[in-house]
Amino acid sequence: MQDIGAGAPWRPSRRFALKLAGVVALxxxxxWLGHNVAENMAQRGMHFSFDFLHDPFGVDISFHILPWQLGQSHGYALLVALVNTLFTAAIAILLASALGLxxxxxRLSGNPLASGASYAGIECVRNVxxxxxxxxxxxxxxQLLPPARASIVLGPDIYLNVRGLFVPVPEWGWSWAVWPVAALSVLALLRAQWRQRVPAALLAAALATLFFAFAASWNRPVLRGFGFSGGWLLTPELLAVWIGVSVYVSxxxxxxxxxxxxGVAKGQREAAASLGLKWxxxxxxxxxxxxxxxxxxPxxxxxxxxxxxxTLGAAVAFPEVVQVFxxxxxxxxxxxxxxxxxxxxxxxxxxxxxxxxxNAWNRRLEIPGR
Incomplete structure (x- = not known):
């Protein structure tokens, strides 16, 4: 017993020593890497500095969410490109999640046609x-889409043509002050419907009411001459990256x-069926x-x-971080x-x-005690 007690404090100290050794080695x-870089830059007459971020950027950015004008600084161009990257990643995650689900x-359905089509599509996409x-x-x-005057109509005020996807966008004004309230209302309705406190029909009616309530303050694309004015243009470069990444990850x-x-226990399905739940x-x-x-x-x-x-948007000249910076x-x-x-x-x-x-979401869903 004495030997075990004497040896017990050694393990934590050994783990600490290994961690410390790893940190010191890193x-x-x-x-060493920084010293070599500094020496190589000195030999070429260069110095390490970020002063270039204040210099004007001489290239226009075709797609931007933040306001942009030609000649603004490199640092601001990086911010514009970073917002483009975040926006593309966010919409790609949403679309990939929906398509993947x-x-x-x-694939799990009992319909052979649906299951086979899903299997074929998944294998084709994953192996290209x-x-x-x-x-x-x-x-x-x-690039083979029709011109603006022959646009494909995808919905109310939504047009697709060779120049990209034109969609309505809320105008800057009073409506932006109530958007957070509307977003919180929608989230509350979704949470209540998930807990079966709000019928699906009522949820759909509430969402439709919110949409049409704000549609009056939206800036819609309008065909004038050979192009559209107004609305928001999602460029072909953005669409290629968005759709390509979404479909691949899905x-x-x-x-x-x-x-x-x-992996869910078969008894859960049997219990649900015994309660008379639909599929x-x-x-x-x-x-x-x-x-x-x-x-x-996963x-x-x-x-x-x-x-x-x-970052693959650089292949089609989409202005994300790698392309711009x-x-x-x-x-x-x-x-x-x-x-x-x-x-x-x-x-x-x-x-x-x-x-x-x-990881925070994962911890929130963990069952206590497991």
Whole structure:
């Protein structure tokens, strides 16, 4: 007993020593790497500085969410490109999740046609490189769309043509002050409907009422001459990256959905059937909430891949971080070390934040005591 008690404090100290050794080794490696970089830059007459961020950016940014004018600083151009990246990643995650859930449920359906179509689509998408799909969408699909006067109408005030997708957008005004209230109302309705406190018909009516209430203050695209004016233009470059990344990642999410739902105990289905629940009630009220606990860790990896995959927008000249910063600004300034260090920091930071959010969600869904 005395030997065990005497040896017990040694294990924590050994783990601490190993961690400390790892930190010291990493610090030494980074110091050695920084010293070599500094020496190489000094030999070429260069110095490490971020002063170039204040210089004017001489290239226009075709798609931007933040206000942009030609000649603004490199630092602001980086901010515009970063917002473009975040926006593209967010809408790609939403679309990929919805498509992945649909394809996964189709794979599990008893309909051979739906299951076979889902399987064929998943295998085709997963085995074709993502870059190839993006370029094909951009050149082989979006560039062959009709001109503006022959636009494809996808919905009320939504038009698709060779210039991109024109959609209505809320105008800056009083409506923006109540948008947070509307968003919170929608989230409250969704949460209540999920808990079966609000019928689906009432939820749909409430959402439709909110939509038409704000539609009056929207800026709609209008065809004038050979083009559209007003609204918001989603460029073909954005559409190619958005659709390409979403479809590609949705194939992997579909397999995650299929495998996690298959892992739910068969008795849960039998219990739901014994209560007289219909298929959609059984799936969305019993099976999916349990499968979601197992979905989140692999979904986190796919969402991180979405953020990194947005860099492929540089292949079709979409103005995201790599296209604007690692190509245009690097060519203008020659600050390759500083620029690549900033890009590395940006993507590491974005992925760490997203992983932290997903981990927090995962901890919230954990069953206490397991």
């Amino acid at each position: 610090a030494l490696f980074l110091a 649909l394809l996964g449920l189709m 490189p993502l870059l190839t799909q993006i370029i094909f969408l951009y050149i082989g699909a979006l 194939a992997f999410i579909a397999e995650i959905v299929r495998s996690t739902i298959g 959609h009630q059984e799936m969305f009220l019993v099976i999916l909430p349990q499968a979601l606990r197992a979905m989140i860790p 979904l986190t990896n796919q969402y991180l891949n979405v953020v990194k995959a947005t 690692a190509r245009s600004i690097m060519n203008q300034t020659g600050r390759s070390v500083e620029i690549m260090l900033m890009i590395l920091t940006i993507y590491v930071g974005l992925n760490l934040i997203l992983a932290s959010l997903m």
